[in-house]
Amino acid sequence: MVDLGLFNLLRFGPGELLLHKPLTAKVLSVAAATLVSWVGNRHWTFADHRTAQRGRELLLYAVINVLGVFIGIAALAFSHYTLSLHTPLADNISTVLGIALGTIVRYVGYKRYVFITPSAKPVQADDERDADAEVEAEVDALA
Numbered sequence: 001m002v003d004l005g006l007f008n009l010l011r012f013g014p015g016e017l018l019l020h021k022p023l024t025a026k027v028l029s030v031a032a033a034t035l036v037s038w039v040g041n042r043h044w045t046f047a048d049h050r051t052a053q054r055g056r057e058l059l060l061y062a063v064i065n066v067l068g069v070f071i072g073i074a075a076l077a078f079s080h081y082t083l084s085l086h087t088p089l090a091d092n093i094s095t096v097l098g099i100a101l102g103t104i105v106r107y108v109g110y111k112r113y114v115f116i117t118p119s120a121k122p123v124q125a126d127d128e129r130d131a132d133a134e135v136e137a138e139v140d141a142l143a
Helices: 002-012 022-045 054-082 088-114 126-142
Strands: none
Touching (some): 002 088, 022 054
């Protein structure tokens, strides 16, 4: 939704900022969608498989995401420039197709290469651990 929504806003929304630059609009919309998907994947979809090596996880996430982005941009470029389909409907159909194909590639890549540590308890961020420790200390103090 972030990808498609921002893409349309940049191309056809108020001011038509990137009306004649579909690939630029696509790159920007995908970048925003990537940030949203990182949070969702790390904290919900693969919460039980997060690793303690966030740097490695983020690097592999970025590499796989670039592949997914390429698939989405390639679908739009093929439709827009090879098939000469320039209507908003054609751009949206190719964008949805690119999102679908890219999502499949990303999911498989994330599951196979990024979020690979099965655990009974998800790895907590430092802030979450600190908050949990503070709550435990308060409970112990009350007891």
